[in-house]
Amino acid sequence: MEDYKxxxxxxxxxxxxxxxxxxxxxxxxxxxxxxxxATIGVDFMIKTVEVENxxxxxxxxxxxxxxxxxxxxxxxxxxxxxxxxVYDISCQPTFDCLPDWLREIExxxxxxxxxxxxxxKIDREDREIPTHVGEDFAQRHGMYFLETxxxxxxxxxxxxMEIAAELMxxxxxARSKELPRYETNTTSINGKTxxxxxxxxxxxxxxx
Amino acid sequence: MMDLSPNQDNLTEILDRLSEDEIKIxxxxxxxxxxxxxxxxxxxxxxxxxxxxxxxxTEGEKFCNMIRHTNxxxxxxxxxxxxxxxxxxxxxxxxxxxxxxxDLQLCSEGVAMALCNEDYEQGAAHVHRYLSMDQQLxxxxxxxxxxxxxxxxxxxxxxxQAALQLxxxxxxxxxxxxxxxxxxxxxxxxxxFPLLGMHIEGLKKFCSYLCTKLQETAQKNLKAALEIKxxxxxxxxxxxxxxxxxxxxxxxxxxxxxxxxxxYYGPGRLLMTISILQKECDRQVKKIIAEFMxxxxxxxxxxxxxxxxxxxxSERADPKEFDLLLGxxxxxxxxxxxxxxxxxxxxxxxxxxxxxSMINNSDLAHGMxxxxxAYLALERYFLEESVNKALGMDxxxxxxxxxxxxxxxxFIVQKCIRRSMSSWSIDGVCAVVNMACGILEGEFANxxxxxxRQGYPAGYLDLAQAYSTLQTSIQHGRLQTSxxxxxxxxxxxxxxxxxxxxxxxxxxxxxxxxxxDATFPNMQNKERGKIDSCLSGLKGVMSILRAVxxxxxxxxxxxxxxxxxxxxxxxxxxxxxxxxEDDLLRYETEEPFVQTLIMNLEGLxxxxxxxxxxxxxxxxxxxxxxxxTARLExxxxxxxxxxxxxxxxxxxxxxxxxxxxxxxxxxxRDKFARLTQIATILSVEKIEELAxxxxxxxxxxRLTPAEVRRIASMRIDFRPEDVKRLKL
Numbered sequence: 060m061e062d063y064k065x066x067x068x069x070x071x072x073x074x075x076x077x078x079x080x081x082x083x084x085x086x087x088x089x090x091x092x093x094x095x096x097a098t099i100g101v102d103f104m105i106k107t108v109e110v111e112n113x114x115x116x117x118x119x120x121x122x123x124x125x126x127x128x129x130x131x132x133x134x135x136x137x138x139x140x141x142x143x144x145v146y147d148i149s150c151q152p153t154f155d156c157l158p159d160w161l162r163e164i165e166x167x168x169x170x171x172x173x174x175x176x177x178x179x180k181i182d183r184e185d186r187e188i189p190t191h192v193g194e195d196f197a198q199r200h201g202m203y204f205l206e207t208x209x210x211x212x213x214x215x216x217x218x219x220m221e222i223a224a225e226l227m228x229x230x231x232x233a234r235s236k237e238l239p240r241y242e243t244n245t246t247s248i249n250g251k252t253x254x255x256x257x258x259x260x261x262x263x264x265x266x267x
Numbered sequence: 268m269m270d271l272s273p274n275q276d277n278l279t280e281i282l283d284r285l286s287e288d289e290i291k292i293x294x295x296x297x298x299x300x301x302x303x304x305x306x307x308x309x310x311x312x313x314x315x316x317x318x319x320x321x322x323x324x325t326e327g328e329k330f331c332n333m334i335r336h337t338n339x340x341x342x343x344x345x346x347x348x349x350x351x352x353x354x355x356x357x358x359x360x361x362x363x364x365x366x367x368x369x370d371l372q373l374c375s376e377g378v379a380m381a382l383c384n385e386d387y388e389q390g391a392a393h394v395h396r397y398l399s400m401d402q403q404l405x406x407x408x409x410x411x412x413x414x415x416x417x418x419x420x421x422x423x424x425x426x427x428q429a430a431l432q433l434x435x436x437x438x439x440x441x442x443x444x445x446x447x448x449x450x451x452x453x454x455x456x457x458x459x460f461p462l463l464g465m466h467i468e469g470l471k472k473f474c475s476y477l478c479t480k481l482q483e484t485a486q487k488n489l490k491a492a493l494e495i496k497x498x499x500x501x502x503x504x505x506x507x508x509x510x511x512x513x514x515x516x517x518x519x520x521x522x523x524x525x526x527x528x529x530x531y532y533g534p535g536r537l538l539m540t541i542s543i544l545q546k547e548c549d550r551q552v553k554k555i556i557a558e559f560m561x562x563x564x565x566x567x568x569x570x571x572x573x574x575x576x577x578x579x580x581s582e583r584a585d586p587k588e589f590d591l592l593l594g595x596x597x598x599x600x601x602x603x604x605x606x607x608x609x610x611x612x613x614x615x616x617x618x619x620x621x622x623x624s625m626i627n628n629s630d631l632a633h634g635m636x637x638x639x640x641a642y643l644a645l646e647r648y649f650l651e652e653s654v655n656k657a658l659g660m661d662x663x664x665x666x667x668x669x670x671x672x673x674x675x676x677x678f679i680v681q682k683c684i685r686r687s688m689s690s691w692s693i694d695g696v697c698a699v700v701n702m703a704c705g706i707l708e709g710e711f712a713n714x715x716x717x718x719x720r721q722g723y724p725a726g727y728l729d730l731a732q733a734y735s736t737l738q739t740s741i742q743h744g745r746l747q748t749s750x751x752x753x754x755x756x757x758x759x760x761x762x763x764x765x766x767x768x769x770x771x772x773x774x775x776x777x778x779x780x781x782x783x784d785a786t787f788p789n790m791q792n793k794e795r796g797k798i799d800s801c802l803s804g805l806k807g808v809m810s811i812l813r814a815v816x817x818x819x820x821x822x823x824x825x826x827x828x829x830x831x832x833x834x835x836x837x838x839x840x841x842x843x844x845x846x847x848e849d850d851l852l853r854y855e856t857e858e859p860f861v862q863t864l865i866m867n868l869e870g871l872x873x874x875x876x877x878x879x880x881x882x883x884x885x886x887x888x889x890x891x892x893x894x895x896t897a898r899l900e901x902x903x904x905x906x907x908x909x910x911x912x913x914x915x916x917x918x919x920x921x922x923x924x925x926x927x928x929x930x931x932x933x934x935x936r937d938k939f940a941r942l943t944q945i946a947t948i949l950s951v952e953k954i955e956e957l958a959x960x961x962x963x964x965x966x967x968x969r970l971t972p973a974e975v976r977r978i979a980s981m982r983i984d985f986r987p988e989d990v991k992r993l994k995l
Contacts, residue, residue: 068800096624096627099627099636099694100636100693100694101694101697101797102793103793103796103797103800105796118800127633127636127637127640128636128640129640130639130640130641130642130643130644130647130698131639131640131643131694131695131697131698134643134647134697134698134699134701134702134705135701137701137704137705138701138704138705138804138807166576166577
């Protein structure tokens, strides 16, 4: 047996050029490769992290943003535990496409999937989408929200670590639910979605 | 002495002291005198050595001078050597210049002659010799000797003009040769370009010539393709054929011209050739793809398929229609892969990255990605629709353990994955494997689960009758699903379907793994990881199917096993277990309770044997055993025994265990452990023996001390106080 207790699949989606590959590289290798070419099909990385002394293995699927790869990338939605939808805070069109991406997610992903909205490139001076606009969008669609900079390594580690922690917690709850003797209190255990609406300043509870 | 004032009383004492001192001083003096000789000898020695020191000093100075001198000499010598070297290199340079000048004259005469004779190779060779000279040096030389001779500068001018002239002439001749399709001349002048320092122009011209050839052939092929009759046997793959011809054409060009290019133009120049040819390849591929898209109505088909996914009520296509088309796309894709691999092998290792980025940005790559996208959209539809169709047309044959859907579904899944492999695209294979996992986990597993959820109808069971009912229903063209027998048969078939599916997925996973290794040798780690991760999705399918299988078996237990086993075992309660010696003898030969039970179990199992797959049948026996032993334990605990009764119980339990052990390949011993131990307690002769059985060292002992006491108290011949006193 391999040395980990949990295994989760995380899939990154979003328009071409928003920095999905850079986020993954920053997290898995600690690099920011400038002049990154467009991803072809899907790219695949593995990283094992530790959450509350448990080894959690993350399979990270970095998908190509370009339209012609859509058939390939769609096939990865179904088995994803978490979907990171990325836009570029300095590029309005990447934000405008978010509803289309959500439609794709609705269509192909499991309804239990953990969804995170990420505004990348906060190191840039020419911001076009204010933080609260991203937050609002995330809140309206029941998603977690975080702004990151792959270049400055800002919030990248946190993004993936919070996802790992969140998925681990869900898994533990799901496991305890499977045992019939806990059936009496299943109504109170209702997964992550309940905590989203009632947060005050941000579209996310644990990611804030 | 001073401490004593001289007076008469102490004079003697003072004298004594003075004489004492004197003696002491004398002794000291003697001592010093005795060393005089030694000191004198030493002084003498020193005075002897003194002249030597002077000598050494002068010698040392001399030596020092000598070294200084040598040093000067050496420096002088090396300065001379340097001068000599300089002189020598000047001589060499001079010689070269002289040589160059001589050659220059020769060349200038030669080139004029060669031009006169139209011997371009010779002329170009002269120009090449001239170009290999240091141009600046030549001009300086010409200036230096301007006073004496005008020869050099005139040769220079001649050659410069000749070079210019040759360039024009060769370019012109090359163009002419191209125009007149004179391949021999084309190659002849192609080889002359690099001699005239026209590497890039030469390659460009030659490649554009090759490109026109490619274009002509490709256009001709495409035209022929479009004119092909629909009943031609290549009609369904005509576009992949056309594309294959294009790739083969380019590959042939590269193959043939690689030696000339690398010999005359230098080793690294092949990449430039390939890049230029690739531009033409891109143009032609684009045309072929455009025609393909148009004639095969790809966009419309993809549109229909995508609409159907979103709104299942919309227009739908027959998945079978896509079969040939899907095959054709995968062939195109694999040919492109093959072509790229071919080129990659030819490119020098240090230029591989440049080559890769050139290919990745080519229209060929983009076109193939578009095609793969269309392929996957259509393949998904084909897979899902064919599977749904197979589920819809599910039928059960009397002589089959499974219904038709299992074989059909796995045939389709395997077909699709194999087809994706024939595209030679790792991303394509991964995507289709993902889709297959999706449908197997989704529709397929749901279908199995839903059927099993309906449960196994209880009641009298006669499968032979059920089959005849099924047959008559089919013959009369109406399937009455309300028929209990039919429902039973279907339930068992679906239980088998689930079991067989697990096996199929496992086999599929294994065979895919080795087929992928064969299709993609030298896979990079990252790609390997991708494939493995996607294949592990199939393992997820297996665990889901296992859960469905367990669920089905549980259904079977609840309706077919438990209700029937309970009354059979409960019959134990109506048997008297206080047996006298005579009865004991009778029981030696017959075991009325357990024989009836075994007969009943046999009857029950008979119905399932042959109908269930081996592993389902084994699982059934497993749960039957669990049910029987649990129930039997319950009724035993409700009874009382004397020793003979206990002995008989022990014997009966052994018979039951050996019967059940014989009908399955699994071990049932474990399930009988508690019962056997209960029987042991009930059949001991003296209560004291119990301490030996259930002592601390009895590892396999399953019963707790409290249970042992409770069981022991069921023996009517044991006194309760003895039972209480038992030390366990």
